[in-house]
Amino acid sequence: MNTTEIIDPAHIIMTGAIFAGLSGVPGLFPRLGATVAQKLATIIACLGSLLGLGGAIVVAVSGMTEHLVLDWSLPFGPCDIWIDPLAAFFLIPIFLVSGACAVYANGYWPAGKHPGTSRVLGFFLGLLASSMVLLITAGNSVFFLISWEVMAVSAYFAITAENEDHEVRKAGFVYLVCTHVGTLALFVMFIVLRLMTGSFAIPHAGTLSPLAPGAAVIFFTAIFGFGMKAGIMPLHIWLPAAHANGPSHVSAMMSGVMLKMGIYGIIRIVSLFSPIPLWWGVVILGAGIVSGLAGVISAIGQHDLKRLLAYSSIENIGIITIGLGTALIGMAVGHPPLVIMGMGGCLLHMLNHSLFKSLLFLGSGAVIHATGTRELSRMGGLARHMPRTALLFFIGCVAICGLPPLNGFVSEYLLYFGFFNGINGSSIPVFSTMVLAIFSLALIGSLALACFVRLCGIAFLGQNRSSETGALHDAPLTMVAPMALLALCCLGVGLLPLSAVHLVEIPVLAVFPPAMTAGKNISSIAPLAWLEACGLLLTLVIVAFIGLYLRRLKANPPVPASTWGCGYLQPTARIQYSATSFAEMLVHFFRGVLQPRYAMPRISGFLPNTARFSSRIPETVLEGLLLPFMRLTGLVFSFLRRLQHGEPNLYVLYIFVTLVMMLAWSY
Amino acid sequence: MTDILIHALLVILMPPLLLGVIGKTKAAFAGRVGPSYFQHYYDLAKLIRKGTVISDTTTWIFTAGPVITLAATLVAALLLPLGNHAAPIAFAGDMVLFAYLFALGRFFTTLAALDTGSSFEGMGAAREATFACLAEPALFFALITLSRMSGTLSLSPMMTNLSVSLWFSSGAALLLLIGGLFIVLLAENCRIPFDDPTTHLELTMVHEVMVLDHSGPAFAYILYGAAMKLFVMGAFFINIALPLKSGNAMLDWGIFILLMLGLAVAIGVVESIMARLRLVRIPQMLVAACILSGFSMLLILR
Numbered sequence: 017m018n019t020t021e022i023i024d025p026a027h028i029i030m031t032g033a034i035f036a037g038l039s040g041v042p043g044l045f046p047r048l049g050a051t052v053a054q055k056l057a058t059i060i061a062c063l064g065s066l067l068g069l070g071g072a073i074v075v076a077v078s079g080m081t082e083h084l085v086l087d088w089s090l091p092f093g094p095c096d097i098w099i100d101p102l103a104a105f106f107l108i109p110i111f112l113v114s115g116a117c118a119v120y121a122n123g124y125w126p127a128g129k130h131p132g133t134s135r136v137l138g139f140f141l142g143l144l145a146s147s148m149v150l151l152i153t154a155g156n157s158v159f160f161l162i163s164w165e166v167m168a169v170s171a172y173f174a175i176t177a178e179n180e181d182h183e184v185r186k187a188g189f190v191y192l193v194c195t196h197v198g199t200l201a202l203f204v205m206f207i208v209l210r211l212m213t214g215s216f217a218i219p220h221a222g223t224l225s226p227l228a229p230g231a232a233v234i235f236f237t238a239i240f241g242f243g244m245k246a247g248i249m250p251l252h253i254w255l256p257a258a259h260a261n262g263p264s265h266v267s268a269m270m271s272g273v274m275l276k277m278g279i280y281g282i283i284r285i286v287s288l289f290s291p292i293p294l295w296w297g298v299v300i301l302g303a304g305i306v307s308g309l310a311g312v313i314s315a316i317g318q319h320d321l322k323r324l325l326a327y328s329s330i331e332n333i334g335i336i337t338i339g340l341g342t343a344l345i346g347m348a349v350g351h352p353p354l355v356i357m358g359m360g361g362c363l364l365h366m367l368n369h370s371l372f373k374s375l376l377f378l379g380s381g382a383v384i385h386a387t388g389t390r391e392l393s394r395m396g397g398l399a400r401h402m403p404r405t406a407l408l409f410f411i412g413c414v415a416i417c418g419l420p421p422l423n424g425f426v427s428e429y430l431l432y433f434g435f436f437n438g439i440n441g442s443s444i445p446v447f448s449t450m451v452l453a454i455f456s457l458a459l460i461g462s463l464a465l466a467c468f469v470r471l472c473g474i475a476f477l478g479q480n481r482s483s484e485t486g487a488l489h490d491a492p493l494t495m496v497a498p499m500a501l502l503a504l505c506c507l508g509v510g511l512l513p514l515s516a517v518h519l520v521e522i523p524v525l526a527v528f529p530p531a532m533t534a535g536k537n538i539s540s541i542a543p544l545a546w547l548e549a550c551g552l553l554l555t556l557v558i559v560a561f562i563g564l565y566l567r568r569l570k571a572n573p574p575v576p577a578s579t580w581g582c583g584y585l586q587p588t589a590r591i592q593y594s595a596t597s598f599a600e601m602l603v604h605f606f607r608g609v610l611q612p613r614y615a616m617p618r619i620s621g622f623l624p625n626t627a628r629f630s631s632r633i634p635e636t637v638l639e640g641l642l643l644p645f646m647r648l649t650g651l652v653f654s655f656l657r658r659l660q661h662g663e664p665n666l667y668v669l670y671i672f673v674t675l676v677m678m679l680a681w682s683y
Numbered sequence: 684m685t686d687i688l689i690h691a692l693l694v695i696l697m698p699p700l701l702l703g704v705i706g707k708t709k710a711a712f713a714g715r716v717g718p719s720y721f722q723h724y725y726d727l728a729k730l731i732r733k734g735t736v737i738s739d740t741t742t743w744i745f746t747a748g749p750v751i752t753l754a755a756t757l758v759a760a761l762l763l764p765l766g767n768h769a770a771p772i773a774f775a776g777d778m779v780l781f782a783y784l785f786a787l788g789r790f791f792t793t794l795a796a797l798d799t800g801s802s803f804e805g806m807g808a809a810r811e812a813t814f815a816c817l818a819e820p821a822l823f824f825a826l827i828t829l830s831r832m833s834g835t836l837s838l839s840p841m842m843t844n845l846s847v848s849l850w851f852s853s854g855a856a857l858l859l860l861i862g863g864l865f866i867v868l869l870a871e872n873c874r875i876p877f878d879d880p881t882t883h884l885e886l887t888m889v890h891e892v893m894v895l896d897h898s899g900p901a902f903a904y905i906l907y908g909a910a911m912k913l914f915v916m917g918a919f920f921i922n923i924a925l926p927l928k929s930g931n932a933m934l935d936w937g938i939f940i941l942l943m944l945g946l947a948v949a950i951g952v953v954e955s956i957m958a959r960l961r962l963v964r965i966p967q968m969l970v971a972a973c974i975l976s977g978f979s980m981l982l983i984l985r
Binding site: 410417419439444458459461462465470474543553557575582589591593598600601605 | 740744777794796799803806812820823984
C-alpha cells in the first residue's frame with residue numbers, strides 16, 4: 017500500500033463504514049423530530065454508501081491489498097484491518113443495498129407514521145451495515161467476533177421492530193438462539209485456529225495444512241457456524257420466520273447482504289488451507305445441492321409472499337455453495353477451469369443474488385404496503401394497480417430464475433461452464449460430482465421458474481382476490497427509486513457480462529494461490545463476448561417483434577372484452593387458479609420432503625354444512641425435529657433454571673466468580 | 684455464408700410445413716384427404732391480418748408472452764446446427780443458453796396465461812411449469828452425454844462429431860438417448876400421447892389451453908413460435924438419431940430437409956396409432972425419459 021497517496025481506498029471505505037454506522041445516531045436524540053432524523057439518516061447513509069462503494073470497487077478491480085492497524089488496548093494482539101480484493105468484493109453489496117434500503121425506508125417506514133420504531137430501525141440498520149463492513153475487513157479473530165456479534169444483535173433489533181406482535185417476537189427469539197449457537201461454533205473455530213497459529217491474527221491464504229490436527233475441526237465448525245448464518249439447509253431454521261416477520265427493507269438487508277457474511281466466512285476460512293482435500297469440496301458441494309433443492313421445493317409450497325422469498329434465498333445460497341464446492345474440487349484435483357469458473361460463478365451469483373433478492377424483498381414491501389397482507393391467496397391483479405412496482409418485480413423474477421438476458425443467467429452460465437469442463441476428460445469421481453451438480457442446477461432452475469411464475473402470476477396478474485381493491489396504490493418515488501436502481505444493476509450485469517465479470521476476476525484469483533489458476537482468468541476461458549452479443553441479439557429481436565406487433569395492432573385496433581370463461585357467464589375472481597392449486601402437482605410430487613398438512617373436513621349427507629379447507633407447508637426441520645427435541649431437553653435440564661432467577665446483581669456475581677476462577681486457572 | 688443463409692431461411696420458412704406434413708399423415712391414417720401441406724402458412728397469413736380481442740383483466744404481460752417466446756425460440760434456432768452444418772452462432776457453453784432460452788419462453792407463456800385470470804389457463808400454466816421440471820434434467824443429461832462424447836462444450840461440434848460410425852461403436856448409449864429425447868420432443872411440443880393439439884377445451888390440456896384468450900396477430904406469433912420450437916427440437920433429435928453425412932454441403936442440406944420431413948411423418952404416425960395418456964401418466968413418462976438419458980450417460984463412462 018502506498019501511504020503517500022492522499023486519497024486512499026482503505027480510508028474511504030472506513031469513512032463510508034463510519035458514516036453508515038453513525039447514520040442512525042441523530043435519531044437517538046429525542047429533541048430532534050423523527051422525520052428530520054430519518055432524512056438525516058438517509059443522507060448520511062447514502063453518503064457513506066457512495067464513499068464505500070467507490071473505495072470497494074477500486075480495490076476489487078485494481079487488486080491491491082490495503083492494510084490498516086487500529087490501536088486498541090485489548091490483549092489480543094494488534095487489530096489489523098485487511099482489505100484484499102475478496103473482502104472488497106463482499107463490501108460492494110453491503111454498501112449498495114444498505115444505501116438503497118436507507119432511501120426505501122422513507123417511503124416504507126415513514127417517521128411520520130412510525131415515530132418510535134423509525135428511530136430504532138434507522139440506528140440498527142446503520143449499525144448492521146457498518147458492523148458487516150468491519151467483520152469483512154477484520155484481520156484479527158477477536159475483532160471479527162466482536163463485529164459478528166454486533167451484526168447479529170443489531171439484526172435482531174431490526175427484525176423485532178414491531179415487537180408487540182407475538183409472531184415477530186417468536187421469530188426474533190428463534191433467530192437469536194440460532195445466531196448464538198452459530199457464534200458458539202465460531203468461538204470453538206477461532207480457539208482451534210489460535211492453537212494452530214499461536215496468534216489471534218487471521219493467517220494469510222494457503223498457509224495452513226489441512227492435515228494438521230484440528231484442521232477438520234476448523235472446517236466443520238466453520239461450516240456449522242457460518243452455515244447457520246448463511247442459511248444452508250438444515251441450518252436454515254431461523255431464516256424463513258425472521259425474513260417474513262421483519263420489515264421488508266430489513267429482510268432485504270438480511271437476505272441480500274447478511275446471509276453472504278456466512279458465505280464470506282466459509283470462503284475465508286477454507287482459503288487458509290492448502291492443499292484442499294477432495295472431500296472438503298465434496299462436502300460443501302453436497303451441502304449446496306441439499307440447500308438448493310430443498311430450498312426451492314419448500315419455496316414452491318409457501319403461501320406467504322416473504323416466506324417464499326426467504327426459502328428462495330436458501331436455494332440461492334445453495335447455488336452459491338455449489339459454486340464454492342466446485343472450486344474446491346477443482347483445487348483438490350488440480351483442474352484450473354473448475355476452480356476459476358466455480359469460484360467466479362460463486363462470487364458473481366453472490367453479487368447477483370444480493371441485487372435481485374433485495375429488489376424482490378423491497379418489491380414485496382411495496383405490495384404489503386399497498387395490500388396490507390403477505391398472503392398470496394388474497395392478492396391478484398396488482399400489476400394494473402401498481403404498474404411500476406410490477407415491472408421492477410418482474411425484472412427481479414426473470415433475473416432470479418436465471419433467464420437470459422439478465423444477470424442470474426450470467427452467473428449460472430459460469431457455473432455450468434465449470435461443470436461441463438469438469439465432465440470432459442476427468443476422472444470418475446470428478447465426473448460424477450459434476451453430473452450431480454448439473455442435474456441439481458437444471459432441476460433447481462426449472463423449479464425456481466415454476467415458483468416465480470406462481471408468485472408473479474398469482475400476486476400481480478389476473479383479478480384481485482380480495483374485495484377491497486379501491487385502496488390499492490403504487491409505491492411512492494422513495495420506494496420505487498431504490499428498486500429501480502437495483503433493477504438497473506440486474507440489467508447491467510446481464511447485458512454487459514464482460515464488464516461485470518471484470519469485477520469478479522481479481523477477487524477469484526485472490527482467494528487461491530496463483531499457481532492453482534495457471535495464469536488464466538474467467539474472460540480468457542469463457543467466451544463472454546459471445547454471451548454479450550447473444551444477449552444483445554435477443555433484446556433486438558424482442559424489440560423488433562414488439563414493434564411489428566404494435567404496428568399490426570395500430571392497423572387493426574384491439575377490441576376489449578372479458579376473459580373467455582369457456583361458456584360460463586358469471587365468473588368471479590375466486591374461480592381463478594390459486595396459489596395452492598398452482599403448486600398442487602409439485603407439492604404432491606415432493607410430499608415426502610414437504611410433509612404438507614391439510615385440514616380437510618369430511619363432507620357427508622345430502623345437505624352438507626359449510627366447510628372450510630386449508631393447507632399448510634410446515635417448516636419440517638424446526639417443527640418436526642428441533643422443537644420436540646428442545647422441549648425434551650428443557651424438561652431434563654429444568655434443575656439448571658434455579659441459577660437463572662432474574663436477579664441482575666447475582667448475575668454480576670457469577671461473572672466475577674468466573675473471572676476469578678479463570679485467573680486462578682491461568683496460574 | 685450460403686450455409687448461414689440457408690440456415691436462416693430454413694428456420695424461418697420450414698416450421699409450418701412440418702405441421703402440414705403431420706396433418707397429412709394423420710389424415711392418411713384416418714382415410715381422409717386432409718388439409719393442404721401449406722395450410723399452416725395460410726392460417727398464419729390469415730391470423731396476422733385479423734383483429735385482436737384483448738381481455739380487460741390483462742396487462743402488458745399478455746402481449747409480451749407470445750412476442751418474447753417467439754424471439755427466444757428464434758435465437759435458440761440460430762444456436763443449433765442443422766444437419767452437417769455448424770450453427771451461425773457457436774461458442775463454448777452455447778448449450779446452456781439454448782436450454783435457458785426455452786425456459787425464458789416458458790416463463791412468459793405461462794405468465795401470459797395467468798394474466799387472463801382464467802382458471803383453465805391457470806391450469807395449463809401450472810402443468811406446463813410442472814412438467815418442464817422433469818423434462819429439463821433429461822435434456823441436460825443428454826447434453827452431458829454429447830459433451831463427454833465429443834469432448835467439447837458447444838452444440839455445433841457436439842452434433843457434427845456424431846456419425847454413423849459412432850452409432851456402431853456406442854449405439855446402446857445413443858439409442859437410450861434418442862429414446863429419452865423423443866419423449867421430451869413429443870411432450871414439449873404438445874403432441875399425442877402427452878397432449879392433443881387439436882382440441883382446445885379439454886381439462887387434460889397443457890399447451891393449447893394456455894393460449895385460449897390470444898387472438899389475431901398474437902395467436903399467429905404463438906402458432907409460429909410453437910412450429911419453430913417443433914422444428915428446433917426436431918432438428919436436435921434428428922442430428923443425434925440419424926447423423927448421415929455425404930460430404931457435399933448442398934447434398935447435406937437436402938438430406939437434412941428429407942430427414943426432418945421423415946420425422947414429421949413419424950410424429951404423425953405416433954399421433955395416429957396412440958391414444959392420449961392420462962394426465963397422471965405424463966410425469967411418469969417424463970421421469971422415464973430422464974432415466975433413459977441418465978442411463979445413456981452412464982454407458983459412455985468407460
